[in-house]
Amino acid sequence: MAMLKKRKHERTEQDCEYFQCYSDVSVHEEMIADTVRTNAYKLALLRNHSSLQGKTVLDVGAGTGILSVFSVQAGAQAVYAVEASSMSQLACQVVKSNDMENKVKVLNSSVESAEIPEQVDAIVSEWMGYALMYESMLPSVIYARDKWLKPGGLILPSCADLFIAPVNDLIVESRLDFWSEVKGMYGVDMSCMQSFARSCIMNKEMAVNLVSPEDVLSFPVRFASLDLNVCTQEEVRNLHGSFQFSCFGSSLLHGFAVWFSVTFPGENSVTLSTSPYGEETHWKQTLLYLDEEVQVEQDTEITGDVTLSPSDINPRHLRVLLNYSIGGGLRRTKQFQMGS
Structure with missing residues (x-):
């Protein structure tokens, strides 16, 4: 039991270090300036307009909230933007600047600790790291899928x-x-x-x-x-x-x-x-x-x-x-x- 507690403590410290990295604006600048990446997400969400119209979306690792904004632009009625780093405060401002406070709810939490009151119709996440798996964010997406995604719901992206x-x-x-x-x-x-x-x-x-x-x-x-x-x-x-x-x-x-x-x-x-x-x-x-x-x-x-x-x-x-x-x-x- 003592070893289990030690491992949980070490994992918590490692997660804190990871989330702290995403409080640096340069990380988000690099990602959003990547037009191949960002336009792919925007286009993919807009092309799924008919499936997202009036639906509920969960944004896993929302960062600045840009994918949540794209989701509303694609027709989503409600978006839960989950972001564990302090960037969640800036995400709230981005949401407000785009007049979407009534549709996007920013949650400052890890996905595993988040309290989401309903099942969702779609999950969007930019979870990929170098060589796909560096930073190991995919398990959080799977956790969210298993806990909140409705049967037959969308995952964006859906395969890798x-x-x-x-x-x-x-x-x-x-x-x-x-x-x-x-x-x-x-x-x-x-x-x-x-x-x-x-x-x-x-x-x-x-x-x-x-x-x-x-x-x-x-x-x-x-x-x-x-x-x-x-x-x-x-x-x-x-x-x-x-x-x-x-x-x-x-x-x-x-x-x-x-x-x-x-x-x-x-x-x-x-x-x-x-x-x-x-x-x-x-x-x-x-x-x-x-x-x-x-x-x-x-x-x-x-x-x-x-x-x-x-x-x-x-x-x-x-x-x-x-x-x-x-x-x-x-x-x-x-x-x-x-x-x-």
């Missing part, structure tokens, strides 16, 4: 897909080559620094960067899918899938890029993609670097599997287990982390 592809990284290549170029610059041979630089750059920390389409070395593979209408808490704690690639041509392989897409319900469905082949979003792509680069050629086969799960220390942080084999060689394993 995870993708992976092998990539070359010219920035990493340039940073590693730099140490071989110092002698030509200053007459001092510092090439011995290259292996140290490699261990620092190509480490177990996941990186978030933009990947150019030309640096993707094979067709991407979708390795996991979620149906938010039915997925369980247990399923989202352990997302696993396998992959098999055949390389396009000769290149250095530095690692793998992971990204996601989410799709909204409706006849004219909207898909929000974070693919390197699409428009840039603030999520960019998540990079898993190998311990060292590997030369691949046309038709080099790369096989393996990948597992995403929350950290045992802090469930809002992300862990990735990657198993892979290149060109039929030894099967290798590397673990990655995002967050301490």
